[in-house]
Amino acid sequence: MTSLARKVPAALGGRGPAGWLFMAPSLLILGTFVLFPIGRSLWYSLHNWTVGAAEQPWAGLDNYTRLFGDAQFQRALANTLIITVASTAVLVVVGLGLALALQSENVVSRVVRSVFFFPTVISLTTVGMVWRFLLDPDIGLVGGVTRALGLDPVNWLQSTALALPTVIFVNVWKNAGFVMIVLVAGLKAIPGEHYEAASLDGAGRLQTLRSITLPALRPTMLFVTFMVTVQSLQLFDLVYVMTSGGPLDHTETLVTKLYRDGFVNYETGYAAATSWVLFIVVVLVSALQLRIFRYNDAD
Amino acid sequence: MRNKRALAALASVALTGLLVSGCGNSDDSSGSGSGPVSLTVWTGFTGGDAPGYDQIVSDFNAAHPDIKVTMTKMSWDTIGQKLPSAWVTGQGPDIAAPSSDPNAIAQYVKTNSVLEITNTGTGDDKVNTDQLAPALVKEFTYNGKLYAVPANYATLSLYYNKKLVSTPPTTVAELQDQAAKLTTGGNYGLVLADNNTIQMWPILQWLSGGDIVDTSNCSVVGTPASIASLQPWVDLVKNKKISPVGLSGAEADSLFSAGKAAMEINGPWAAASYKTAGVDFGLAAVPTGADGKSVTLGSTAPLAISAKTKHPQQAQEFLAYWTSKTAQLKFSKSTGFPPLRTDLADDATLKADPTVSIFANQVPNAKLYLPQVPNATKVDTDAYVPLIQTATRNGDVAGAAATAAKKINELTGCTQ
Numbered sequence: 001m002t003s004l005a006r007k008v009p010a011a012l013g014g015r016g017p018a019g020w021l022f023m024a025p026s027l028l029i030l031g032t033f034v035l036f037p038i039g040r041s042l043w044y045s046l047h048n049w050t051v052g053a054a055e056q057p058w059a060g061l062d063n064y065t066r067l068f069g070d071a072q073f074q075r076a077l078a079n080t081l082i083i084t085v086a087s088t089a090v091l092v093v094v095g096l097g098l099a100l101a102l103q104s105e106n107v108v109s110r111v112v113r114s115v116f117f118f119p120t121v122i123s124l125t126t127v128g129m130v131w132r133f134l135l136d137p138d139i140g141l142v143g144g145v146t147r148a149l150g151l152d153p154v155n156w157l158q159s160t161a162l163a164l165p166t167v168i169f170v171n172v173w174k175n176a177g178f179v180m181i182v183l184v185a186g187l188k189a190i191p192g193e194h195y196e197a198a199s200l201d202g203a204g205r206l207q208t209l210r211s212i213t214l215p216a217l218r219p220t221m222l223f224v225t226f227m228v229t230v231q232s233l234q235l236f237d238l239v240y241v242m243t244s245g246g247p248l249d250h251t252e253t254l255v256t257k258l259y260r261d262g263f264v265n266y267e268t269g270y271a272a273a274t275s276w277v278l279f280i281v282v283v284l285v286s287a288l289q290l291r292i293f294r295y296n297d298a299d
Numbered sequence: 300m301r302n303k304r305a306l307a308a309l310a311s312v313a314l315t316g317l318l319v320s321g322c323g324n325s326d327d328s329s330g331s332g333s334g335p336v337s338l339t340v341w342t343g344f345t346g347g348d349a350p351g352y353d354q355i356v357s358d359f360n361a362a363h364p365d366i367k368v369t370m371t372k373m374s375w376d377t378i379g380q381k382l383p384s385a386w387v388t389g390q391g392p393d394i395a396a397p398s399s400d401p402n403a404i405a406q407y408v409k410t411n412s413v414l415e416i417t418n419t420g421t422g423d424d425k426v427n428t429d430q431l432a433p434a435l436v437k438e439f440t441y442n443g444k445l446y447a448v449p450a451n452y453a454t455l456s457l458y459y460n461k462k463l464v465s466t467p468p469t470t471v472a473e474l475q476d477q478a479a480k481l482t483t484g485g486n487y488g489l490v491l492a493d494n495n496t497i498q499m500w501p502i503l504q505w506l507s508g509g510d511i512v513d514t515s516n517c518s519v520v521g522t523p524a525s526i527a528s529l530q531p532w533v534d535l536v537k538n539k540k541i542s543p544v545g546l547s548g549a550e551a552d553s554l555f556s557a558g559k560a561a562m563e564i565n566g567p568w569a570a571a572s573y574k575t576a577g578v579d580f581g582l583a584a585v586p587t588g589a590d591g592k593s594v595t596l597g598s599t600a601p602l603a604i605s606a607k608t609k610h611p612q613q614a615q616e617f618l619a620y621w622t623s624k625t626a627q628l629k630f631s632k633s634t635g636f637p638p639l640r641t642d643l644a645d646d647a648t649l650k651a652d653p654t655v656s657i658f659a660n661q662v663p664n665a666k667l668y669l670p671q672v673p674n675a676t677k678v679d680t681d682a683y684v685p686l687i688q689t690a691t692r693n694g695d696v697a698g699a700a701a702t703a704a705k706k707i708n709e710l711t712g713c714t715q
Contacts, residue, residue, distance in 0.1 A: 052387035052410030136550075138485075138543065138559055147485075158545035160692065246494065247545045248688050263380045265677060266406055 041272045049269035056269075063273035073274065075249045076257040077281075079164060083253065084232040084285065086168045087175070091228050092221065094172065095179025100209075102180065103187045113184070117177035124174065128241030131170045132157065157243050160250045167239055167251050171232065179224050186220030187213070222293040229289060233282050254278045335367040336613050339392040341382065342450070343375035343399060343600075347571020351634035352450075358629070359620045366613050375399050386412040389607040393614050396450050396600045399497075401438050401667065402675035404601040408441045414604040416445045418615035426619045430640045432662070435599050438670050447601035448618050451630075452639035453566040454661040455502065455596045457583045458573065463561040467583035471506050474562075474586045475531060478541040481561035488541040490560040491532075493687040496548025498668045498679075499564045500687050502596050504528045505666060506588035511683060516672050517713035518704035520686060521697070529696050536691045544691045555580075566598060567635040567658050582657045585664075597665030599639070631655050637662050674710040682706040 048059045067073045098116060102109045119127060135156040137143040143153035156166045190213065198208045214221075236255040239245060245252035245260070254274055262271030344352045349372065356370045375398055385391030387410065397403050407413045419426045426448055428436050439447040457474075459467045463481055468474040478488030491499050501511060509528025510519050519525055535541045542551075542560075552569060554560040556576035563569075564585065573580050585595040602621060604614040620626055624640060631638045631649055637659035638649060644662070649655045669675040686703035690696045707713070 050410065051383040052412050054411060138554060139557055155543060155545075158543065244495065244547075246688070247692075248685055260680075264680075266383055 041275055044269050045272035045276050047269045049267075049272070051266050051268055059269060063270050064277075066270065067273055067277060072249055072252065072257060073254075076245075076252040076254050077277070079251060080233060080235070080253045080255075080278075080281070082164065083168055083171065083235055084229055087171045087232045088225055088228050090168070090172050091175055091179045092225055094176050095183055095224065096217075098176065098180040099183035099187055100213075103184050113177075113180065117181055119174045119176075120178040120181075122174075124237035125241050127170065127174050128238045131173075132242050135166065158247050160247055163243055163247055163251050167235075167242060170242065171235065171238060174238070175228060175231070179228060182224045183217065183220060186217045189220075190216040218293055222289065225293075226286065226289055229285055230282060233278065233285065254281070335365050336610050338366060338368045338394060338608075338610060338614055338617060340368060340370040340617075341378055341392045341395040342370060342372055342602075343378050343396060344450075345372050345374065346568045347575070348451075348568040348634040348636065351630045351636070354633060355621055355626050355630060358626065359617060362620070363616070366617065368617055379403075383407070383410070383412070386605050386607065389605075391605055393608040393610060394602065394604050394617060396602050399598075399600050400676055400679075401435075401449075401599050401601055402669060402672070404439055404447050404603060405441070405671075405673075405675070407603060408446050412606055413446045414606045414608065414611055414614070416448065416604065416615060416618065418612070418619060419445065423623050423625070424616055424619055426615065426622055427624075427640070430624075430642045431622060432639055432641060434597065434665075434667060434670070435639060438599065438667060439601055439603075447603040448622050449599040449639045450602040450621070451600055451636050452662075453568065453598045453636055454658045454665045455497065455499070455564050455566050455585065455598070456657050456661065457562060457585055458555060458565050458569065459562045459581050459583060460555070460558060460560070461579045461581050462558070464581070467562075467581060468586050469583075470586050471503075471588055475535060478535060478562065479539045482539055482541045485559065487543065487554060487560045488535075488539075489562045489564075490546060490551040490554050491536065491542040491564075492546040492548045492551035493691070494545065494547050494680075494684050496546075496551065497566055497598055498596055499551075500529075500532070500683075501668055502564060502585060502594065503532050505594045506586070507531075508589060511669065512672055512678070512707065512711065512713075515713065515715065516711040517715045518682075518707035518711075520683075520707065521700040521704040526696050526700055529690065529700070533690045533694060533696050537694045545688055564595075567637075567654065570635055570654060582654065584657060584661055593661065593664045595661045595665050597662070597667050599667070631659075673712055678707050678710050682710065 045063055046059060046061070047056045048062070049056045098113075102113050102116075134140045135142050137146075137153035137155045142156070146153045154162065156162050194212050194216065195208060198212050203211065234255055235253050236259065239251050239253055239256050240259070243251040245256045254277070258271045258274040258278070261267045261274065340356070342352065352370065356368050360366070360368055371392070378395065379398060382391055382395055382397050383406070386395075386407070397407055404413070416426060418424075419428045421427060421429075426445075428445065431449065432452060435449040435452060436445065439445055439449070457467060463486065464477065468477050474489070481488035491503075493500060504510060504525060505528075507528035509522075509525035511525075513519050536544060543554075546554075551560070551563055552565070552572065555563045555565075555569075556573055556578060558578060570580075570582075585593055587593045602618060604611065604618065608614050622639065624642060627638050627640050628643060628646065628649070630636065631643070632652060632655065635652070635654035635658060637655060638644065638646070643649060644659070649659060669678055672678060682703045685706075686699045689699040689702070693699075708715075
C-alpha cells in the first residue's frame with residue numbers, strides 16, 4: 001500500500017497534463033458515480049435526511065447512536081455476520097471438495113462441473129423465487145415429497161428456527177459452482193512437478209493436500225473467500241425474495257434493513273448510517289481475511 | 300509523437316464532454332408544442348381490475364382530444380422506490396397513485412410533493428367532493444386541504460370455495476366453527492395473510508370488539524377487549540391450523556386459487572384471478588360480530604398530482620373525470636368494485652349486479668385501517684404485523700400485545 005502511494009504520483013508526475021487528460025473520463029465517471037455518492041451518503045448519515053423535505057436538520061452522530069439501540073439493527077447485524085461466516089465456511093469446504101473431485105479433464109467431470117456451475121449464471125432473484133416455490137409446504141415439491149413419505153411438511157421459510165439456515169443453504173447452492181470453478185483454475189495452475197516431487201518423497205494424499213495443494217492455492221483461496229464474503233455481507237435479493245427479512249426479522253440483513261429504512265420509510269439519513277456501518281464491517285472483515293491468508297507473505 | 304499524444308488527449312476530453320452531455324435531460328414530453336397536452340400517470344394497478352382503469356384512461360382520451368394521458372403500470376414496490384425522488388426532482392409523472400395504502404399520501408404532503416386539489420365543485424369537469432364517500436375525502440385532507448382523490452374504493456368480503464363450503468357462515472361463531480371443521484385433508488379452513496397484504500386480521504378483531512388505536516392515536520391492542528378479540532383466532536391458527544402462519548397476501552391468494560383454502564377475506568380485485576384459476580367460488584358478506592353487527596375493511600388507493608406538474612389544470616380535469624359518475628359507474632360494472640360516489644349507491648344496475656352488490660352493501664359497515672394515524676405504515680409493519688406473527692407462533696397474545704402497544708405509542712406519539 002505504501003509503495004502504491006508512492007508509485008501513483010510518481011507515474012503521473014512524469015506524464016504531465018496529458019496524463020491527467022487521458023485519465024479525465026475515468027476520473028470524471030469515478031468521481032460522479034462512486035466518490036461523490038459515497039461522500040454524499042456520509043453527509044446524509046449525519047442528518048435526519050428525508051427525501052424531499054424542506055429542511056434536513058443536522059443530527060451529528062444521532063443516527064449512529066440510534067442504530068445501536070435499535071433491536072432490529074442488532075438482529076440484522078447478527079444475521080448478516082452469521083450468513084457471511086456460515087456461507088463462506090461451507091462454500092470454501094464444499095467448493096474445494098468439488099474442485100478436487102472434478103479437476104480431471106474428462107467428459108463426466110466437465111458435465112458435472114457445468115451442472116454445479118449452472119446456478120451461478122442465474123440471477124439471485126430467480127434463484128430465490130424458485131426455491132421459495134420449491135420449499136412451499138403446501139404447493140412446493142419439497143412439501144409434496146415430505147407428504148408422500150407420510151411426514152408433515154416443514155414450513156422452512158416461516159419457521160423462526162429454520163428460515164436463516166434455509167437462506168444460507170440456498171446462498172451456498174447458488175455460489176458453490178463459482179467457488180468450484182475458480183478453485184479448479186487454481187489447482188490447474190499448480191505445477192505438476194510439485195506433486196511429482198512429493199510423490200518421490202513418499203507423501204500421502206492427505207500430506208500432499210496439506211503441504212502442496214493448500215499452500216499453492218492460498219492466493220486463489222484469498223480471492224474466492226473475499227468475493228464470497230463481500231457477496232454475503234451485501235446479501236439482499238435472495239432474502240428479499242425468499243422471506244422479505246421475516247419471519248419476525250429472523251432473516252433481516254443489514255441491506256434489507258437499509259432498503260426498508262431508505263425506500264419504504266424514507267428515512268434516508270438513518271439508512272445511510274446503516275450503509276456506513278456495513279462499509280466498516282466489510283473493511284474489518286476484509287482486513288481479517290488478509291491477515292488470515294497472510295496476504296503480504298503471499299504477495 | 301507529441302502531436303499524436305495531444306490529439307489523443309483532445310479526443311479523450313471530447314469523449315468526456317459527450318458523456319457529460321449524455322447525462323443531461325433534454326426530454327420534454329409534456330407537450331409544449333401545438334399538439335395535445337401529454338399527461339403521464341403511474342399506478343400499481345396490475346391485478347385483475349387493471350382493465351377497468353385502462354378503460355377510464357381510454358375513455359378520457361377519447362373525450363378530450365386536447366389531452367393525451369398515458370398510464371404506466373408497475374408494482375407498488377417500484378412506485379414506492381421511484382416516486383419520492385422523482386417528484387422531488389420534477390422528473391416524475393404528472394399524476395400517480397403512490398401506494399395501495401391510503402396513509403402513504405401523508406409522506407408526500409410532508410415533502411410538499413403533491414399539488415393541492417382546488418378544482419372542486421359540481422359538474423363533470425370538477426372533482427365532486429360532495430359526492431365522494433366522506434371518509435375518503437377526509438382521509439386525503441390535511442390541514443383543510445385536499446391532496447388526493449380516491450382511485451377506487453373497495454370493501455372486503457368473504458370468498459368461499461363452493462366445493463368445500465355448502466353454506467357460508469353468517470356469524471363470527473359460525474365462521475370460527477367452519478374454519479376449524481374445513482381444515483382437513485390438506486386444506487385450510489380460512490387463510491389469513493398477515494404481511495404484504497390487504498389487512499384481514501383487523502376485521503377479525505373489530506368483529507369481536509377489539510381495535511388497534513383509539514381516537515387519540517393511542518394503542519388499545521393491549522386492552523382486555525382487544526386481547527379477547529384476538530385470542531380465539533390465534534388459537535385457531537396455532538392449534539387447529541386453520542391457516543399457515545406468516546402468509547403474505549399473494550400466498551393466501553395462491554392457496555385459495557389452488558383450491559386448498561375453503562375461505563378467504565379479500566377485495567373485489569381478487570375475483571378475476573380466481574375465475575382465471577378455475578375456482579368455483581361464492582361471495583358473502585363478512586359475518587356479523589358478537590354484537591350482531593357486521594364490520595369490514597374499507598380500502599382506497601390515493602390518486603395525486605405532482606406539485607411540479609406543468610399542467611395542473613389538465614391533471615385536475617383528469618382526476619375529475621376519473622371520479623365522475625359516468626366513469627365510476629362503468630368502472631364498478633366492469634370490476635365489481637363498489638362505487639366511490641354516494642350518488643351511485645342506489646343505482647339500480649349496480650344493485651342488480653351480484654358481485655358489485657355484495658361489496659357495495661358493506662360500504663356502510665366499512666372502516667379504514669389506521670386512518671390519518673401518524674406513521675400509520677410503520678405502525679402496521681413494525682408493530683401490528685409482528686404482533687400477529689408472534690402471537691400465532693407462540694400463542695401469547697397478551698405478551699405480544701404489550702410489546703406492540705409500546706411500539707405503537709412510540710410511533711404515534713401517544714403520551715397517555
